[in-house]
Amino acid sequence: MVERRSILKPDGTIVPGSKPRMDEEFLLEALRLMMLSRAYDERVIGLQRQGRFGVYSPGLGQEASIVGSAMSLDPSRDWIVPQYRELMAVVRQGYPLELITATYMGKTTPDTRIPEGVNVLPTQVALAAQLPQATGLAWGLKLQGKDAVVMAYIGEGGSSEGDFHEALNLAGVQRAPIVFFMQNNQWAISTPRRMQSAVPSFSLRAAGYGFPGVEVDGNDVLAVYDVAVEAVERARAGEGPSLVEAVTYRMGFHNTTDNPSRYLDPAEFEEAKQRDPIQRVIKYLTAIGLWDDERQKTADQEVAAEIERVVEAAQAQRGVRPEMLFDNVYERPPARVERQRAEFLKSVNGH
Amino acid sequence: MPQRNIVEAINNALVEEMERDPRVMLLGLDVGKLGGVFRTTTGLIERFGDRRVVDTPLAEASILGASLGLALSGMVPVAEIQFLGFTAQGFHQIGPQLAKYRHRSRGRFPCQVTIRAPFGGGIRSPEFHSDAVEAQFVQSPGLKIVMPSNAYDAKGMLLEAIRDPDPVLFCEPDRLYRLGRMEVPDGDYRVPFGKASVVREGDDITLVAWSAASELCQRAADTLAADGIEACVVDLRTLVPLDVETLVKAVAKTGRAVVVHEAPLSAGFGAEVVATLMEEAFYDLDAPVARVASYDIPFPAASMEHWYLPSLERVVAAARRTVSL
Ligand SMILES: Cc1ncc(C[n+]2csc(CCOP(=O)(O)OP(=O)(O)O)c2C)c(N)n1
Ligand SMILES: [Mg+2]
Numbered sequence: 001m002v003e004r005r006s007i008l009k010p011d012g013t014i015v016p017g018s019k020p021r022m023d024e025e026f027l028l029e030a031l032r033l034m035m036l037s038r039a040y041d042e043r044v045i046g047l048q049r050q051g052r053f054g055v056y057s058p059g060l061g062q063e064a065s066i067v068g069s070a071m072s073l074d075p076s077r078d079w080i081v082p083q084y085r086e087l088m089a090v091v092r093q094g095y096p097l098e099l100i101t102a103t104y105m106g107k108t109t110p111d112t113r114i115p116e117g118v119n120v121l122p123t124q125v126a127l128a129a130q131l132p133q134a135t136g137l138a139w140g141l142k143l144q145g146k147d148a149v150v151m152a153y154i155g156e157g158g159s160s161e162g163d164f165h166e167a168l169n170l171a172g173v174q175r176a177p178i179v180f181f182m183q184n185n186q187w188a189i190s191t192p193r194r195m196q197s198a199v200p201s202f203s204l205r206a207a208g209y210g211f212p213g214v215e216v217d218g219n220d221v222l223a224v225y226d227v228a229v230e231a232v233e234r235a236r237a238g239e240g241p242s243l244v245e246a247v248t249y250r251m252g253f254h255n256t257t258d259n260p261s262r263y264l265d266p267a268e269f270e271e272a273k274q275r276d277p278i279q280r281v282i283k284y285l286t287a288i289g290l291w292d293d294e295r296q297k298t299a300d301q302e303v304a305a306e307i308e309r310v311v312e313a314a315q316a317q318r319g320v321r322p323e324m325l326f327d328n329v330y331e332r333p334p335a336r337v338e339r340q341r342a343e344f345l346k347s348v349n350g351h
Numbered sequence: 352m353p354q355r356n357i358v359e360a361i362n363n364a365l366v367e368e369m370e371r372d373p374r375v376m377l378l379g380l381d382v383g384k385l386g387g388v389f390r391t392t393t394g395l396i397e398r399f400g401d402r403r404v405v406d407t408p409l410a411e412a413s414i415l416g417a418s419l420g421l422a423l424s425g426m427v428p429v430a431e432i433q434f435l436g437f438t439a440q441g442f443h444q445i446g447p448q449l450a451k452y453r454h455r456s457r458g459r460f461p462c463q464v465t466i467r468a469p470f471g472g473g474i475r476s477p478e479f480h481s482d483a484v485e486a487q488f489v490q491s492p493g494l495k496i497v498m499p500s501n502a503y504d505a506k507g508m509l510l511e512a513i514r515d516p517d518p519v520l521f522c523e524p525d526r527l528y529r530l531g532r533m534e535v536p537d538g539d540y541r542v543p544f545g546k547a548s549v550v551r552e553g554d555d556i557t558l559v560a561w562s563a564a565s566e567l568c569q570r571a572a573d574t575l576a577a578d579g580i581e582a583c584v585v586d587l588r589t590l591v592p593l594d595v596e597t598l599v600k601a602v603a604k605t606g607r608a609v610v611v612h613e614a615p616l617s618a619g620f621g622a623e624v625v626a627t628l629m630e631e632a633f634y635d636l637d638a639p640v641a642r643v644a645s646y647d648i649p650f651p652a653a654s655m656e657h658w659y660l661p662s663l664e665r666v667v668a669a670a671r672r673t674v675s676l
Contacts, residue, residue: 054653055477106654125478126437127409160408161440190385191406263384320654329648340616340646347665348658 002201004215004247007222010275012283020222021229022071024290030071030221031281032299034063037088038278039303040097041252043311044104048256054104057085061219061251062185064277067092068224069181069246072232073151079119079141081134081152083127085183089153094118101314109320110327119148127158131167131180138171138178138235149235150178151228156196156245157188159205168243172209175240179231182243183218185250190263206243218246219277249275322348354532357523360502361391361467364509365429367539369399372427375513378405379414379431379467388433389469389528411441415466419449422462429513435470435522436482449518450493464518465509471563471613472645472660473526475653482650483613485562486620488520489590495519495544496590500527500565502535504588507542515544524563545592549601553581556607556670559598559624561587564611564661571611571666580674590620598624599631606637607676609669611661616644638676641669 007018014020022030041058048056059066062085070080070089080086080093091097099112114120121137124130134152141148154164159182171178182202186193199205206213212234216227224246231242249272253260285291326333326341333341355363369375377392383406386393396404407414411432418428432438438445445466453461472481488496497512497519499505505523512519550565551572558568565586572582585601587594602608608628610621621642628640643661651659 054475106652108652108654125480126440129440157409160410160413162410162412163440188380188409189388190381190383191409195406196408257388262386320652322658325651325655325658326646326648334647336617337647344646344658347668 002203002215004217005223005227006217006220007226008220008280008284010219010280012280012287014284020226022222022225024288026071027222027281027285028290030067030225031278031285032303033067033088033092034221034278034281035299035303036306037063037066040087040307040310043307044101045256047311052105054106055255055257056104057255058252059085059087061272061277062183062248063088064221064224065183065218065246065248068221069151069228069244071225072228073149075119077119077146077148078232079121079137079148079150081121081130081137081150082123083130083153083155083158084123084125085155085185086153090120093120095120098310098313098317101310102317105314107314107317107319109318109324112317128154128161128163128167130154131163132170134178135167135171135174135176138176138241139174142174142177147236148177149232150176151232152178152180154180154182155188156182156184156186156193156202157191159202160196168206168209168241171241172211175238177235177238178241179228179235180241180243181228182245183248184245185248187250187254189254189258190260201245203243203245209241209243211241211243213243213245215245215247218248219275219280221277221281248277251276352534352536355502355506355535356529356532357499357502357505358389358391358528359532360506360535361509361523362393362395363535363537364506365392365395366398368510368513369395369403371539374425374427375429376403376405376421376426377429377431378407378418380407380409380433382406382431387431389525391467391523392431411437412444413441415441415444415449418464418466419444419452419462422464423460427463427513429465429467432466432468434476434480435468435484436479438466438468438484445494445520446488446491450491452493453517454493461516462518463516465512465515465521466519467509467521467523469523469525469528471524471526472650472656473563475656476525477653478650481656483645485522485590486614486618489620489623493517494591497521497544498524498562498588498590500524500562500586500588502533504542504548506535507540508544508588510539511541511544522562524566526563527566530566542588544589545594547585547587547594547597549583549597550586551582551584553583553605555581555605556609556674557583557585557602557605558609558611558666558670559585559587559602560611561590561620562613564613567661567663567666568611570663571670574663574667575670578671580670582670587624593623593627595627595631598627602628602640603632603635606635607673609641609643609666609673611643611666613645613660615647616642617647619644638673641673643669
């Protein structure tokens with residue numbers, strides 16, 4: 001059996017003897033981001049149902065993994081290479097939520113792209129394709145003597161792809177400064193974890209690549225943060241990659257086109273709810289006198305106001321225009337493509 | 352006679368073939384309890400069990416490579432790749448391997464494998480889900496490429512594919528999956544490969560297409576008819592084998608043609624169609640053959656896909672222009 005690192009138990013008490021790295025102020029910030037993540041998901045699922053938002057994969061239930069991992073990074077020098085279910089990690093790294101929201105609202109314009117200076121790569125839908133790229137990024141940063149660490153995200157499903165193996169293998173050989181952060185949320189659409197791999201803990205796979213693997217309770221933001229900081233520090237010290245398996249649970253559908261009632265056992269879902277990552281932080285903070293109903297009310301209001309601001313700002317963004325269709329395919333498009341562009345613009349303007 | 356849409360026709364073909372031949376098995380992502388992301392395999396795991404309907408680990412290369420091996424062992428695998436664009440993650444098992452295995456083994460090891468994969472734009476899918484990459488496979492001799500556009504053909508060609516001793520890539524037009532129902536008989540029937548269908552007769556121009564673009568051309572023909580232009584519509588049904596005879600006859604008769612496809616223009620299969628017409632129908636042509644395709648750019652975000660894909664307006668305009676020459 002592999003040890004599953006844990007600090008904050010589901011009942012909000014601390015595992016005796018543990019000393020979390022995260023101080024209370026930082027924990028309050030983590031809680032704010034987790035609450036924002038939850039409330040945002042709920043809000044945009046509503047928008048999606050009204051046809052105002054694109055296909056969306058919520059982070060419901062995974063907030064501690066998403067936020068705790070990202071908070072281990074220094075956004076001014078480190079990089080995040082996402083899959084697609086790490087929205088608040090990317091926001092914490094500096095990609096403004098209103099720009100991401102606008103993108104999901106169909107405003108895929110140059111104005112809403114990842115801003116200059118924000119060390120985040122685009123969402124990756126082609127599963128695991130981001131990993132060899134992340135290894136290359138980390139390797140290159142190291143070659144140039146930059147004091148930077150890459151945090152690359154992957155789902156337990158995506159980790160079955162060949163690219164996962166190739167990326168981790170190369171990272172091990174090059175001792176690249178990278179953390180492979182796996183969110184094992186027990187599901188890849190309808191495929192349960194046990195059908196994804198016969199390995200008892202995904203963290204064990206790291207041994208095959210010559211670097212450490214750690215399993216952590218992914219619903220425990222204190223433990224996730226600790227484990228992530230250790231891996232980041234290791235990378236920063238030139239000791240190479242790590243694999244973190246954050247064991248969590250997808251407390252929603254795969255994405256807004258999914259219907260989990262076809263494959264999900266409701267009892268399992270109810271059981272998972274008992275391990276909610278946000279509730280346990282609230283219980284803990286309440287017990288140490290840093291949280292109460294009054295604070296909860298204020299926090300809820302602040303989060304709601306922030307989401308309203310974000311949605312309004314996203315709505316105010318300009319939408320796509322025909323002139324944008326051919327943008328950013330080439331630095332200098334071939335003449336034939338330019339001709340197609342001219343024909344296209346003539347045909348849309350003719351209507 | 353039963354009415355079925357494409358999803359139901361595919362499901363029905365799979366059920367009947369699995370009943371008939373115990374060697375047939377399905378493997379892919381989420382094909383079990385979920386019934387596939389488009390529900391084409393609904394009810395099959397309940398009916399045939401999880402040894403014959405297998406949710407695999409998330410890895411296309413192993414779905415495809417293992418299908419090859421399963422076939423060599425004596426099984427008849429029908430692999431589902433969740434979206435055609437994700438064949439990229441296993442292409443090395445298709446083009447260089449599956450397609451060539453008969454040849455590589457000098458006839459010793461043919462591969463009776465069917466690969467099913469939905470594709471196509473117009474349903475606001477996320478990135479990579481819409482890519483019409485069918486032409487990429489045409490450069491893999493040994494592989495047959497099947498592109499049904501309606502429920503009747505989908506069932507008849509899927510049965511043909513599963514029984515074909517050679518590997519077949521069966522591309523399903525996701526935009527048409529539930530567009531409407533038509534008569535699809537119960538029981539065994541087959542739609543042979545290499546037989547294009549003339550879905551509409553007309554004397555003024557020939558529209559050539561396959562898969563979802565065939566449905567588009569039929570609408571374009573309706574619009575053109577209102578203007579007094581009678582368009583013949585040829586649905587190629589399979590790219591490999593290509594029915595040169597029906598194609599050439601239909602184009603020679605009208606002397607004018609427009610080829611329509613969802614893939615980008617350059618080196619799309621339309622280029623092969625036009626080159627074939629140059630070789631086989633040059634002296635019967637009254638005007639240059641036109642192509643309407645997607646542009647030579649990556650498939651854009653959902654909010655822009657209607658600008659990118661061939662539209663009714665573009666097909667009609669190209670047909671009018673070709674008729675006026
Ligand atoms: C290469 C590839 N194959 C298939 C898909 C379709 N697909 C999208 S998400 C998904 C499940 C991913 O599961 P996991 O990696 O565990 O991430 P999670 O959705 O649970 O966050 C699948 C099969 C894809 N996007 N890319
Ligand atoms: Mg998962």
